[in-house]
Amino acid sequence: xxxxxxxxxxxxxxxxxxxxxxxxxxxxxxxxxxxxxxxxxxxxxxxxxxxxxxxxxxxxxxxxxxxxxxxxxxxxxxxxxxxxxxxxxxxxxxxxxxxxxxxxxxxxxxxxxxxxxxxxxxxxxxxxxxxxxxxxxxxxxxxxxxxxxxxxxxxxxxxxxxxxxxxxxxxxxxxxxxxxxxxxxxxxxxxxxxxxxxxxxxxxxxxxxxxxxxxxxxxxxxxxxxxxxxxxxxxxxxxxxxxxxxxxxxxxxxxxxxxxxxxxxxxxxxxxxxxxxxxxxxxxxxxxxxxxxxxxxxxxxxxxxxxxxxxxxxxxxxxxxxxxxxxxxxxxxxxxxxxxxxxxxxxxxxxxxxxxxxxxxxxxxxxxxxxxxxxxxxxxxxxxxxxxxxxxxxxxxxxxxxxxxxxxxxxx
Numbered sequence: 001x002x003x004x005x006x007x008x009x010x011x012x013x014x015x016x017x018x019x020x021x022x023x024x025x026x027x028x029x030x031x032x033x034x035x036x037x038x039x040x041x042x043x044x045x046x047x048x049x050x051x052x053x054x055x056x057x058x059x060x061x062x063x064x065x066x067x068x069x070x071x072x073x074x075x076x077x078x079x080x081x082x083x084x085x086x087x088x089x090x091x092x093x094x095x096x097x098x099x100x101x102x103x104x105x106x107x108x109x110x111x112x113x114x115x116x117x118x119x120x121x122x123x124x125x126x127x128x129x130x131x132x133x134x135x136x137x138x139x140x141x142x143x144x145x146x147x148x149x150x151x152x153x154x155x156x157x158x159x160x161x162x163x164x165x166x167x168x169x170x171x172x173x174x175x176x177x178x179x180x181x182x183x184x185x186x187x188x189x190x191x192x193x194x195x196x197x198x199x200x201x202x203x204x205x206x207x208x209x210x211x212x213x214x215x216x217x218x219x220x221x222x223x224x225x226x227x228x229x230x231x232x233x234x235x236x237x238x239x240x241x242x243x244x245x246x247x248x249x250x251x252x253x254x255x256x257x258x259x260x261x262x263x264x265x266x267x268x269x270x271x272x273x274x275x276x277x278x279x280x281x282x283x284x285x286x287x288x289x290x291x292x293x294x295x296x297x298x299x300x301x302x303x304x305x306x307x308x309x310x311x312x313x314x315x316x317x318x319x320x321x322x323x324x325x326x327x328x329x330x331x332x333x334x335x336x337x338x339x340x341x342x343x344x345x346x347x348x349x350x351x352x353x354x355x356x357x358x359x360x361x362x363x364x365x366x367x368x369x370x371x372x373x374x375x376x377x378x379x380x381x382x383x384x385x386x387x388x389x390x391x392x393x394x395x396x397x398x399x400x401x402x403x404x405x406x407x408x409x410x411x412x
Contacts, residue, residue: 004410005034007112009103011064011119013043014255015300016223017325018141020045021189022118026054028399033406036110040064040122044300061102063095064121067152068142069320070228071121076148084276096124103128114406120144123159130163135409137402138164143321143344144177153177166405170323173343185405189325190398191389196332201309210249210296217248217374220311222304222326225256227278230317230340230361235282237366239289245374251296251311252282253304259297308333313373318345319361327355331389336382338369354385 006029012018022037023045029035036055039046040062049056066072073089074082103125107115115129116137129136138160146153160167160178167184169175175184194200207214219238224231231252238250260283286295301307308314314330314337321343328348330337337355339345349355356373359365 003032003034004113004406005036005111006114006116006406007107007110008035008037008116008118009062009122009125010037010039010045011041011121013039013041013045013058015044015048015302016255017189018118019043019049021141021325022139023049023052023054024190024192024395025399025402027052027192028395029403029406030054032403036112038062038106044302048302059102059106061095061098062106062122063092063099063124064119065092065096065123065156066121067145067147067156068120069145070142070226070322072145072147099124100128100131104132107132107134114409120156120160123156126159126163135165136163137166137168137405137409140167140169140174140178141323143174145320146177165409168402168405171344171347173321173347174323183405185401187398187401188393189323189328190393190395191328191332192395193332193390196305196308196329198309198333201306202303204303204306204310206251206298206307206310209298210251212249213247215247217245217313218251218311219248219313219315219370220251220253220308221315221317222308222329223254224252225254225278227276228318228320228322230319231278232281232285233319233361233363233366234315234317235285235291235295236363237370238295239285239291240363240367241371241374242289242291242294244371248374249294249296250291251298253298253301253307255300256297304329305333308335311335312377313338315370316340316345317358317360317366318342321345323348328389328393331385331393334382334386336373336377337385338366338373349381349385350388354381354388356381 010019010022026035039058042058046056073085076082114135117125118139119141144153157178161181165182167178167180168187170188172186175186207216223229257279260279308329314326314335316324316327316339318340323344327337327339337349339355340360341357342360356369358369
């Protein structure tokens with residue numbers, strides 16, 4: 001008897017939390033099922049998957065409609081964001097119907113037994129799966145954005161809730177935003193303790209790479225290239241404590257420009273249109289406070305555990321609710337975590353028992369918390385987070401929870 005087939009749709013090809021979380025799940029799923037992953041956009045994660053032997057296909061005819069806390073559209077014509085996003089979202093809206101028909105075509109061609117959508121943004125795809133009568137698992141990798149009047153939130157919540165046979169959320173607060181009509185289950189992101197094991201690291205000599213002293217303390221951020229991740233807040237706070245901690249640097253890992261775009265014409269056009277470029281904003285802070293030899297951008301990394309092993313503090317300064325994979329990875333690697341006191345991240349550090357909480361987007365509070373962390377280095381919080389990670393974010397247990405949902409659907 002041939003293995004049942006599961007078709008996954010992944011909205012991002014970046015080296016980010018969503019693709020990596022799915023990858024770790026697939027390491028378990030492919031032991032029992034035939035799998036195929038459709039990426040709606042190319043990126044480094046596609047090659048990473050393929051090198052691991054996972055069947056991947058790129059189909060740019062599929063689309064997305066982001067309305068989550070990390071990425072959303074403003075409908076306020078008096079805000080600059082409305083005009084900055086207008087072109088992008090017009091493109092998203094125009095792709096809704098073609099994406100719907102393309103997804104139906106893919107299902108007819110692949111003949112999956114289950115479809116697993118790996119984000120709330122895959123709206124057309126969800127409607128197509130429902131129309132084709134295939135069991136649908138819809139994974140909430142991000143919090144739905146309420147918005148000012150909750151109209152779009154209400155429409156998208158209804159689509160997800162009514163189309164999905166199972167909604168998987170990363171935490172209770174995320175699930176409450178959906179209120180599934182059929183079944184909802186909380187399955188937190190998880191960590192492979194074989195990969196993220198502080199006793200099994202391979203030296204990457206990060207300090208040598210950065211050309212800094214071996215005694216230097218490193219505050220690291222894993223992924224910075226969207227405003228909602230809060231890099232500006234962290235950087236401004238770091239600028240204020242740098243003189244008190246001259247042996248400390250800030251390292252921003254992940255996608256994004258390693259060197260700020262200094263093209264005068266493009267920068268003039270940005271200034272005239274009011275369009276903001278996060279990397280340029282970061283560079284302005286670096287230049288203003290003289291942080292050129294204190295802030296580093298190593299770029300994209302895949303052997304994350306080995307790099308985490310060589311830093312001292314992981315910062316996750318999100319400005320919007322989020323369930324951040326770097327927090328889990330830092331917990332498994334016995335690193336101190338400072339994160340924002342908001343839904344998702346707050347739950348992950350047990351309301352401050354397993355990490356340090358700072359007010360989101362509040363530079364003053366981040367100054368206090370960074371300063372305290374560098375002075376005190378609270379071992380009790382590190383151990384608490386490590387223990388909780390072992391219990392709540394165990395890969396074997398949490399992967400099995402998702403697989404059991406597949407099994408239940410296939411028995412219906």
